[in-house]
Amino acid sequence: MYVNWKEKIDENQLNIISKLIQEGHIIIFPTETVYGIGANAFDEKAVEKIFEAKGRPQDNPLIVHVSKKEQIYEITKNVNEIEQKLIDNFMPGPFTLVLEKSDNIPDIVSAKLDTIGVRMPENEIARTIIEKSKVPIVAPSANISGKPSGTNIEDIKEELEDKVSAIIDGGETKIGIESTVVKVIDNIPVILRPGKVTPSEIEKVIGKVKISDKIFKEAKENEEVESPGMKYRHYAPKTPCRLLYSSNEEEQVRLVNEQIQINDNDVIVLAFKEHVEKINIEKDKIIPIGSIKDLNTVMKTIFSALRNADKKNAKIILIEGTKKEGLGLAIMNRLLRACEYDLIEK
Numbered sequence: 001m002y003v004n005w006k007e008k009i010d011e012n013q014l015n016i017i018s019k020l021i022q023e024g025h026i027i028i029f030p031t032e033t034v035y036g037i038g039a040n041a042f043d044e045k046a047v048e049k050i051f052e053a054k055g056r057p058q059d060n061p062l063i064v065h066v067s068k069k070e071q072i073y074e075i076t077k078n079v080n081e082i083e084q085k086l087i088d089n090f091m092p093g094p095f096t097l098v099l100e101k102s103d104n105i106p107d108i109v110s111a112k113l114d115t116i117g118v119r120m121p122e123n124e125i126a127r128t129i130i131e132k133s134k135v136p137i138v139a140p141s142a143n144i145s146g147k148p149s150g151t152n153i154e155d156i157k158e159e160l161e162d163k164v165s166a167i168i169d170g171g172e173t174k175i176g177i178e179s180t181v182v183k184v185i186d187n188i189p190v191i192l193r194p195g196k197v198t199p200s201e202i203e204k205v206i207g208k209v210k211i212s213d214k215i216f217k218e219a220k221e222n223e224e225v226e227s228p229g230m231k232y233r234h235y236a237p238k239t240p241c242r243l244l245y246s247s248n249e250e251e252q253v254r255l256v257n258e259q260i261q262i263n264d265n266d267v268i269v270l271a272f273k274e275h276v277e278k279i280n281i282e283k284d285k286i287i288p289i290g291s292i293k294d295l296n297t298v299m300k301t302i303f304s305a306l307r308n309a310d311k312k313n314a315k316i317i318l319i320e321g322t323k324k325e326g327l328g329l330a331i332m333n334r335l336l337r338a339c340e341y342d343l344i345e346k
């Protein structure tokens with residue numbers, strides 16, 4: 001079943017969709033970050049279907065989505081003062097908090113950890129579906145495991161439509177990158193996955209914040225990590241990708257042009273819109289990724305750009321990087337992993 005809720009939510013279709021969730025089916029639905037594949041968090045069999053559909057490793061836990069704050073305390077326990085402050089300030093929104101889980105959440109959701117990630121989306125469609133289904137909904141990003149996340153239905157339809165019972169089209173997602181994942185460790189919020197909610201925003205509220213040192217490191221196969229998602233290949237197109245960065249904008253453009261030559265023009269370039277004219281290649285080999293002056297626009301376009309670039313079957317995808325601060329932290333985290341850490345920095 002496909003429904004178009006870009007303009008408004010249809011009540012009859014909403015009834016059908018909430019029944020599908022209650023009966024153990026899985027669905028694709030929008031959130032403000034990226035699209036998710038959702039199932040009833042209490043239904044082990046339904047959750048299993050998500051792992052199967054995505055080809056997701058069993059030891060990578062899922063985020064549980066709620067529609068109201070009361071629900072958080074039904075699925076977690078021992079929320080401390082700092083965690084409560086984070087809930088008060090960042091939910092609803094593009095923010096996931098790892099909390100001690102209560103026993104009603106099946107082990108498959110948490111991948112046997114004693115914690116779960118909890119998120120309250122701001123997106124109206126997401127919250128309405130959770131509310132109407134009367135259960136919390138687990139949802140990883142809607143993409144085959146390892147591929148870029150989906151920010152619009154067109155991008156993910158082909159790879160997932162046969163595997164789900166309903167697709168809810170809410171148009172382009174507002175933010176475009178997955179939520180910031182935070183775990184409070186020894187009373188300090190630690191960012192396990194950077195996102196739209198930045199370290200300085202968290203620092204303003206709590207007074208201190210740490211960024212996990214694994215964010216920019218390639219984790220080894222059997223390494224202990226705070227967040228299992230850190231150790232998997234991620235966001236990667238089939239085509240090899242190379243990230244190019246310099247703190248000097250002109251130097252960065254020069255680096256792009258040099259790499260175009262080295263690779264005999266058999267490239268696709270993901271470039272900031274301000275640089276398109278300065279890049280020496282046919283314009284149909286350039287995919288603009290928003291403005292270097294407004295990283296929100298880059299966040300919004302990056303996953304779709306990676307997917308489009310992959311369709312062109314070039315030898316390599318060259319990608320312009322940005323500084324690893326503020327929103328740039330999340331963007332560079334995704335891009336470095338898409339490039340499997342192939343970075344040229346000058």
Ligand code: TXA
Nearest residue numbers: 033035036061062115116117140141178179227228229
């Ligand atoms: O924006 C988002 O968070 C999207 C939308 C659909 O809500 N969801 C999403 O889910 O990105 P997923 O499954 O693609 O990513 C979840 C991340 C993984 O890196 C996972 O390892 C981490 O959160 N995670 C989940 N539960 C955790 C836990 N208990 N402890 C540590 N990390 C956890």
Ligand code: MG
Nearest residue numbers: 140141149178
């Ligand atoms: Mg994901």
